[in-house]
Amino acid sequence: MMRTVKWLAAIALVACVPWPYAAAQTPRPMGIVDMINIPSLGDPRLSPDGRQLLYTLSTADWKANRRVSHIWRVNVDGSGTVQLTSGVRGESSPRWSPDGSQIAFVATRSDTGQAQVYLISNAGGEARQLTNHATSASNITWSPGGDAIYFLASDPKTVEEKQKDRVKDDVYAFDENYQQRHLWKVAVPAGTEQRVTEGDYTMQSYTLSRDGRRVAFHRTPTPLFGSMAEGEVWAMDATGSAAVQLTRNGIPEGGATFSPDNSQVLFVAGGNARFETYYNGNLFVVPAAGGQARLLVPDLPYEVGAAEWSSDGRSIFFTANLGVHSELFQLDVATAGLTQLTDGRHAIRSWSYDSKSGRHVMSFDEPTNPGEAWVFQGSGSPAQVTHVFDDVAKTYKLPRQEKITWKGADGVTVDGLLYYPTDYQSGTGYPLAVQTHGGPQASDKFGFAAGTSSYVPVLTGKGYAVLRPNYRGSTGYGNAFLRDMVGHYFKNAHLDVMTGVDQVIRMGVADSTRMAKMGWSGGGHMTNKIITFTSRFKAAASGAGAANWISMYAQSDVRFPRTPWFGGTPWQRNAPIDVYWENSPLKYVANVRTPTIFFVGENDPRVPMPQSVEMYRALKSSGVPTHLYVAPREPHGWGELRHQLFKMNVELAWFEKYVTGREYVWEKAPGEEQAATAGVSSRP
Numbered sequence: 001m002m003r004t005v006k007w008l009a010a011i012a013l014v015a016c017v018p019w020p021y022a023a024a025q026t027p028r029p030m031g032i033v034d035m036i037n038i039p040s041l042g043d044p045r046l047s048p049d050g051r052q053l054l055y056t057l058s059t060a061d062w063k064a065n066r067r068v069s070h071i072w073r074v075n076v077d078g079s080g081t082v083q084l085t086s087g088v089r090g091e092s093s094p095r096w097s098p099d100g101s102q103i104a105f106v107a108t109r110s111d112t113g114q115a116q117v118y119l120i121s122n123a124g125g126e127a128r129q130l131t132n133h134a135t136s137a138s139n140i141t142w143s144p145g146g147d148a149i150y151f152l153a154s155d156p157k158t159v160e161e162k163q164k165d166r167v168k169d170d171v172y173a174f175d176e177n178y179q180q181r182h183l184w185k186v187a188v189p190a191g192t193e194q195r196v197t198e199g200d201y202t203m204q205s206y207t208l209s210r211d212g213r214r215v216a217f218h219r220t221p222t223p224l225f226g227s228m229a230e231g232e233v234w235a236m237d238a239t240g241s242a243a244v245q246l247t248r249n250g251i252p253e254g255g256a257t258f259s260p261d262n263s264q265v266l267f268v269a270g271g272n273a274r275f276e277t278y279y280n281g282n283l284f285v286v287p288a289a290g291g292q293a294r295l296l297v298p299d300l301p302y303e304v305g306a307a308e309w310s311s312d313g314r315s316i317f318f319t320a321n322l323g324v325h326s327e328l329f330q331l332d333v334a335t336a337g338l339t340q341l342t343d344g345r346h347a348i349r350s351w352s353y354d355s356k357s358g359r360h361v362m363s364f365d366e367p368t369n370p371g372e373a374w375v376f377q378g379s380g381s382p383a384q385v386t387h388v389f390d391d392v393a394k395t396y397k398l399p400r401q402e403k404i405t406w407k408g409a410d411g412v413t414v415d416g417l418l419y420y421p422t423d424y425q426s427g428t429g430y431p432l433a434v435q436t437h438g439g440p441q442a443s444d445k446f447g448f449a450a451g452t453s454s455y456v457p458v459l460t461g462k463g464y465a466v467l468r469p470n471y472r473g474s475t476g477y478g479n480a481f482l483r484d485m486v487g488h489y490f491k492n493a494h495l496d497v498m499t500g501v502d503q504v505i506r507m508g509v510a511d512s513t514r515m516a517k518m519g520w521s522g523g524g525h526m527t528n529k530i531i532t533f534t535s536r537f538k539a540a541a542s543g544a545g546a547a548n549w550i551s552m553y554a555q556s557d558v559r560f561p562r563t564p565w566f567g568g569t570p571w572q573r574n575a576p577i578d579v580y581w582e583n584s585p586l587k588y589v590a591n592v593r594t595p596t597i598f599f600v601g602e603n604d605p606r607v608p609m610p611q612s613v614e615m616y617r618a619l620k621s622s623g624v625p626t627h628l629y630v631a632p633r634e635p636h637g638w639g640e641l642r643h644q645l646f647k648m649n650v651e652l653a654w655f656e657k658y659v660t661g662r663e664y665v666w667e668k669a670p671g672e673e674q675a676a677t678a679g680v681s682s683r684p
Contacts, residue, residue, distance in 0.1 A: 029422050029461025030396040032648045032667045035450045036060050036641060040067070041363055041388055042350060043093065044373035047100045050357045051076055052122075053385050054084075054094040054103065055373055062670050064088075065640050071105055073122075076375055076385055084120060085127065091118075093138070097188075098146040104130070106137060117149055117186060131186050131193060135179070139205065143238075144212040149186050150196070152203060154179040154223070181223050183215070183240070196240040204231060209258040210355065213238055214288070216256035216265050219245075225605070228252040229277075229560035233267050235288050246286045247293055249275035252560070253284075255306060260313040260355070263288055268304050268318075270441075272479075278486055278564040279479050283307055283316060283331065297336060303475040308353040317341075317360070319348050321476035324403050324417055325446050328360065330378070341378060345401075347445035365447035367401050368393040397422045399460035401446065406503035408472065409495040412481075416469035416500055417444055420509065422461050429511035430465045431659050434501055434537075437468065438521030440485065440493070441561070443476045444468040452637075452644045453520035453543055462652070463660075464516075465509050471496035471526070489549070489565045489583040494529050501536075512536070516655045517594075520544055521607060521636065528585035528615055531594045539658035540596040541651045544607040544636060547589075547614040549580045557605040589618040595625035595658050599647055601634030625658075645669060 040058040047053070053076055058069040068090040074081045084103065085091045091107040101122055108115045109129070115136035120127040130149070131137055134156040141150045157165070157179065164170055183196040183203050196215075197203055206217035215238055220231035233256045236243035246265055247253060253269040264285045272279050273295040280303040286293035296316070305326065307318035316331045326348045328341040342348075344364070349371045351362040360376040369389045376382035392398075399419040408414045421430045435454055437444045449456035449468075456466050470477070472484040472492040484492050504510040517540040519527045524545025531540050546552045550570045553559055563569060566583065567576045581587050596619060600612040609630065616628035629650060631643045638644055649666045656664040 027393075027395060027397045030398075030457040031461070032455065032458055032645060032652075033670060034396065035455055035458055036644060037670075038370060038392065038450065039388060041371050041373060041386060042069075044350060044361045044363055044385075045094055045096060045352065046076075046354045046357070046359060046361045046375065047096050047122075048098060048356070049100055050354070050359065052100075053361065053373060053375070054096065055386065056092060056094065057083075057388065058090075060641055062641055065642055067639075067641070071103070074373075074386055076383075078385055078387060081386075093140055095140055095142055095149075096122075097142055098144055102146075102188075104140055104142065104149055106140060108136070117151060119188070130188065130191050132191070133184070133193065137184075141206075141208050143185070143208070144210065147188055149188060150206070150208060150215075151184055151186065152181055152206070153184055154181045175224065175226075178223050183217070196238075197236075202227075204228075205254065205256075207255075207257040208238065209262050210260055211262070214258055214262050216258050216267075216288075218253060218256055224557065226558045226560070228558070233265060233286065233293075235265055244288075244290050246288070246290060247275075250560075251275055251277045257308060258288065259285075259309050260311065266307055266309060266316060267293075268307055273298055278483060278561065280475055280482055281305065283318060285333075296331065296333070297338070301478040305348075306351055309355075310353075311355045311358055317353055319351050321443060321445075323443050323445075323470055323474070323476040324415060326476075328362070328376070342376070342382065345446040347447045365445070367446055367448065368398050370448040370450065396457065397461060398457055399466070400424065401449075403446075404500075404503060404507075406499050408492055408499055410492060412472070412492070414469065414471065414496045414500060416467060416471075417446065417449075418504060418507075418509065419449065419456050419460050419466040419468075421463045421465050424465075424509075427508060429505075429514075430463060430509060431514035431516070431655075432501070432504060432510035433459050433464045433466045433516045433518060433655070434497065435466060435468045436471065436497060436517075436519040436523040436526040437474070438519070438523050439475070440471075440473040440522040440525075441475050441482065442522070443470045443474040452647055453518075453523065455648055458648070458652075462656075464655075465504065467500055467504050467510075469497050469500040471500075486564045487567055488579065489525075490529050494526060494533055497526065497530065498534065498536075514538060514659050516540065516659050518542075518651065520599075524607070525585070527596075531592045531596055532585050532588035533591075535591075535593040537594050539655050540594045541599070541654060542596060542612070542615065543599040543647075544601070544604055545585075545598070545611065545615065546607055547584065547586045547611045547618075549584045550577065551614075552607070552611055553580070555608045555610060586614055586618065589615065590622065592619055592622065592624050595654070597626060597650065597654050598628045599638075600628070600630055601636060601638060602630050602632050603634060604636045606636040642669060 037060050042056045044055040056069045058067045061068045071085045071094045089108045091105045093106045095104045106115050117131040117137050118127045135154045137151040139152040181202045186193045202220050202223040204218040218231050219234045220227040233247040251271040253267050256267040268281050270281050283296040284293045303321040305319035330339045346364040346366045349363040349365045363371040363373050365371045373386040374382040401419045404418045405415040505512045515537045517537045520543035524542040527542040528545045566579045598612045598616050600609045619626040653664040656662045
């Protein structure tokens with residue numbers, strides 16, 4: 001016992017050490033490294049007795065060149081913050097045992113490289129490995145009795161497959177080189193594992209019923225991302241028997257969960273009542289024994305995120321995207337009456353509902369706070385629990401941000417977020433960075449806006465105003481707004497961006513002669529389109545953007561959301577090739593005069609590297625200043641810290657050179673010698 005007390009005391013001291021950004025006394029502009037070094041809080045979970053909260057805290061490890069996440073615990077009143085884990089490779093998915101005495105989590109701590117389930121006592125001590133599975137475990141859930149933990153894991157390679165790998169007899173069939181993923185459970189404390197499902201399909205996600213007897217799950221033909229639209233909702237006994245297919249449609253679904261009496265299954269799908277595709281996410285219920293699925297709120301003007309039944313099953317709680325903010329709602333199942341429970345200048349980053357106490361746990365991304373954890377009873381005001389980011393606004397000069405609205409070219413109201421430069425003075429025109437979000441089924445919301453593709457506090461700290469328009473095709477504004485892209489990707493979307501730019505100029509905030517365009521993924525598509533449409537921007541940066549929708553359709557690992565944009569596939573009989581080509585930035589690339597740089601991950605499956613190569617080589621042949629930067633090992637989003645640092649450095653240097661004419665000093669990784677460079681020409 002004495003050893004445990006000493007261990008807890010030592011960890012408590014660690015928890016009291018301030019973060020690196022807490023030392024400054026006078027607020028200053030934020031730099032790139034400052035932004036990367038700010039932690040990220042995630043996955044808050046309430047203890048069964050409602051007195052404590054678990055969460056993960058991810059921090060930058062520059063030596064490892066990645067972010068590392070550890071598990072922390074705090075009392076609900078905000079006291080007693082303790083770091084529970086400290087593995088070199090980090091930990092994730094903390095889950096309380098039903099009696100609150102133990103915490104399960106997932107970590108990779110062996111040379112096999114496989115993530116396993118671990119247990120640690122809430123009283124302290126060393127964690128012990130529970131599973132010894134052949135492949136990585138994920139998606140862990142305790143049984144209600146606490147005698148088992150369910151998890152998902154991919155099937156292992158056969159002995160023959162492993163032997164072929166060893167001798168490099170490893171030719172594979174494209175899009176067929178995968179292992180299916182299934183449900184397992186492990187006994188606690190014995191550690192004996194038992195397979196629950198098997199077959200030639202993948203279990204994408206699952207939810208255990210509250211009594212532990214049933215499982216609602218999403219089943220797809222393969223684990224490939226492109227198979228999501230072929231997935232359906234299923235239900236079965238917790239033993240894996242009596243499986244019933246509940247839906248039969250061609251749209252992706254998620255979040256399947258049993259009602260408290262196990263009679264119905266709730267799920268979220270991006271379709272209408274007829275299960276036609278390409279709509280905002282909405283709420284559906286289907287009888288658990290099989291039957292017709294029913295759309296609960298046909299005219300919902302928002303986009304549903306996560307959803308959960310109330311304790312008595314009479315209500316459904318759900319998060320909803322309202323455009324520039326997201327909120328928590330309650331739906332009366334019998335009357336379809338809606339009650340908005342939260343309202344603020346924020347985005348809900350994570351949310352869970354504790355059915356026993358009726359409390360909600362969530363984290364809010366706010367303009368001056370990257371995302372503390374809060375607890376909410378469902379009435380009154382949410383109560384803040386964590387205080388990880390209390391010093392951020394004291395240390396850095398953060399931008400003022402506000403929602404602005406304007407009229408699109410066709411008269412439809414469009415809105416977005418405007419961020420003002422540090423020390424903004426009314427009447428002065430500032431350089432403007434226009435950022436377009438990815439998706440495009442998404443929206444930019446109030447929040448800290450710190451990320452590799454946006455880094456708004458850094459830009460505003462350097463004197464830029466930033467506009468983030470929620471152009472046509474964005475979610476949270478109703479189905480007509482979202483579906484404006486159906487049949488023609490670039491009909492109003494790019495015009496919405498430009499009319500938004502004109503609005504900021506009319507406001508006197510932006511200098512029309514000093515503007516830059518940037519974006520990643522869907523934002524990269526938009527950037528590629530904008531530079532072929534106008535020469536008003538002095539510089540542009542496109543990350544993982546599409547050039548040619550015809551070649552992109554087959555190159556990408558996902559196709560189902562793109563088919564509606566163009567009215568069919570490019571290889572069907574009487575294919576709408578003219579629609580594909582008309583909406584491809586490459587068709588009009590000869591118009592480009594804007595100096596533009598391109599970024600792509602070498603292993604990007606979503607918008608593969610050839611798309612960026614096509615844009616880069618087209619500009620290069622036309623004599624337009626350009627570079628293409630390729631990040632080795634990276635997929636669609638760049639995760640390595642030095643890659644992120646390079647991307648933001650080279651992008652800022654490009655903007656400073658062509659937009660403001662100022663010299664840019666490159667930031668170095670912590671511990672590296674600081675050296676000034678006067679532009680991208682001195683970089684590789």
